[in-house]
């Protein structure tokens with residue numbers, strides 16, 4: 001049994017989709033980012049970086065006690081190896097899957113994440129920051145579009161964990177006013193992958209449980225929720241939890 005410590009965000013949905021694709025037995029442990037749920041010592045013991053999602057595998061590869069894991073790229077590789085699925089066997093395709101997975105983890109996710117932050121959360125976003133991250137977000141989509149114009153999936157002919165890692169970030173692009181129709185090969189891939197039963201189901205796990213799932217451009221976050229989420233107030237002053 002695998003516990004998925006879950007938030008309904010693009011990173012969270014990578015793993016809800018992956019677990020459904022592989023059929024590995026799992027249960028969802030939901031967290032509310034806006035309530036500061038990630039700040040507990042129990043969660044830090046699973047995810048030392050304090051970010052979600054994370055997993056605990058109670059029947060880990062290699063046996064032994066329950067195995068906690070953080071970082072979705074590492075978790076996707078682990079789950080693919082455990083299930084023997086979604087990482088191509090052919091070496092060139094396999095290492096292409098690794099390359100596009102690392103590209104998602106170091107480029108697509110962080111850069112789109114910063115674009116979402118400045119466009120949707122920042123109270124008075126500096127034009128410089130918005131332009132920098134939006135320009136980079138769009139450049140990354142052009143790179144992905146060029147790849148998908150030459151192959152049906154990122155690793156080649158086979159759907160893989162690289163596609164799973166990218167799909168939920170592409171789904172979120174509309175919230176920062178990016179129209180993926182501007183990237184035709186990417187838009188075609190997005191629709192094809194989105195039709196997979198595990199993707200349809202996994203992208204809606206669990207039912208809406210807090211406002212971060214809102215599709216609105218500007219996020220309706222209260223000052224208290226803001227402080228709990230970012231650990232500083234809207235003026236950048238450090239936040240400390242009030243005494244109980």
Ligand SMILES: N[C@@H](CCC(=O)N[C@@H](CS)C(=O)NCC(=O)O)C(=O)O
Pocket residue numbers: 007009010011012033038050051052053070071072073229230
């Ligand atoms: N590189 C990490 C990123 C995880 C991450 O940033 N998760 C966000 C939610 S999508 C989070 O935990 N945010 C809470 C916070 O920033 O405190 C991964 O892929 O696992």
